[in-house]
Amino acid sequence: MSNTSASAQQPAGGSAEARLRELGIELPKVPAPVANYVEAARLGNVVFLAGQGPIKPDGKPFTGKVGSDVTVDEAYQHARLVGMGLLAAMRQELGSLDKVVRVGRVFGMVNAAPNFTDHPKVINGCSDLFVQVFGDRGRHARCAVGMGSLPFNITVEIEAVIEVA
Numbered sequence: 041m042s043n044t045s046a047s048a049q050q051p052a053g054g055s056a057e058a059r060l061r062e063l064g065i066e067l068p069k070v071p072a073p074v075a076n077y078v079e080a081a082r083l084g085n086v087v088f089l090a091g092q093g094p095i096k097p098d099g100k101p102f103t104g105k106v107g108s109d110v111t112v113d114e115a116y117q118h119a120r121l122v123g124m125g126l127l128a129a130m131r132q133e134l135g136s137l138d139k140v141v142r143v144g145r146v147f148g149m150v151n152a153a154p155n156f157t158d159h160p161k162v163i164n165g166c167s168d169l170f171v172q173v174f175g176d177r178g179r180h181a182r183c184a185v186g187m188g189s190l191p192f193n194i195t196v197e198i199e200a201v202i203e204v205a
Contacts, residue, residue, distance in 0.1 A: 103194055120169050142180075143174060163184035
């Protein structure tokens, strides 16, 4: 998978559920919260999705510092996995991804080595996925920042805000 968002573009409109099937993406199970919060909180037509980290098939998280223990390409894939988890949380909350009007904002945090500066390239993994699934409705405002640490030493954590029908 390329790290350029241009490769993720698709026309606007269409069914996000159908697009997932076309892409052959099976969404993971939504992880249980690790503290006293919920995975999704709906306020009117806006849904706030709690931050998630990348989970391996065995249920354990991907860990390490991006830029020293983990490459940009590996972390891009981790951010894509987190995006799939966020899509799963959206579907769980809404019943169907077709109820998503627009992804409004993505906030991505990278567990970065001190001299690492390619945070946007990492979070593109999630952003590119959202555009692949939702087309222009998946384009969003975004923050991509580095952190000195993240919970459980996960490589990335991403949260999102979406508008829904």
